[in-house]
Amino acid sequence: MADVDDAEWNRRVRDETDTERLDRNWADLLQELRVAQTGVQLLTGLLLTVPFQQRFPTLPGHAQAVYLVTTALSVAATGLLIAPVGMHRLLFRRHARQVLVSVGQGCAVGGLGLLGLAVTGVVLLIFDTVAGTAAGVAAAGCAFVLFAGLWGVMPLALRRSSGVVDPGSDEVHDDK
Template sequence: MGADIDHPERDQRWDTQARDETATQRLDRNWSSLLQELRVVQTGVQLLTGLLLTLPFQNRFDRLDDQMRTVYLVTVACSVGATILLVAPIGMHRLMFRRHRLDVIVSGAHRLACCGLILLALALAGVAVLIFDVVAGTRAGLVAGGVTAVALVGLWLVLPLLLRRGPPPPSL
């Protein structure tokens, strides 16, 4: 993913002019912003993963057919993967603490967060399929999963990409 955070030189001049910040201040701000985003999403993905891990021990789980069991396993794998990727930046930071490599941490954490969000989106669509399948049938499950996937792609990918297309903010 070619995001601006991976190429700080692309926005360094604007940051210096508009924010009067150094490269180190920008990295601190980017890391702080990323941590806030991770705090929001980590709780949700960890709760989702915990819930999914308990489902096989519920009485109605035996009613899932082989296809829905596969959906369940893929959903769990995506949710566990998302949890791992969204928590990984904290481990990176701990291992690299006081190594003066915030540039590497911010860039790596950005990539991990993006990959974690992709897996989270897949897990959310899978959960929608499972819940609607159990409550209203396979067709409803597939529709719910599809609608969820379209909403996630639209709001998490297409809308931000459209908003990026505008002109950059003017320098102050």
């Protein structure tokens, strides 16, 4: 059943046109981005204040490097997670919903990946500062495994094991 056409499945099961499907996909994507944007914006805002704290200059060089990389990851995640909204504004009324959904999907996946890495960097920095480098590396490793597992491995495993997968689509269809 892996060769089931996505558009045909949507017409048959959802009774939905291609335009309705794109509208639904766009609405779903925007809702997901709203959830992620709040967290990434708070994280980025907090990270941007850290160098202005009195103790920041006393951090060892490696901790300052971790901070800079973490901040760069968080800023990049913010950019990617907000990009689809800016694109929508510039492409508004240009019949570009397919492009917006496709590019927005890539931005969301990339932004979430960078957000996971940024949070992992924050965990490394905090545990390193409070409990030492070994604890920081161990805690960051655990955070990385958590994010990779919940945001990567698990969804891909679920995608493979449940329903019909259309190779041309990012959707999994339970044909029941």
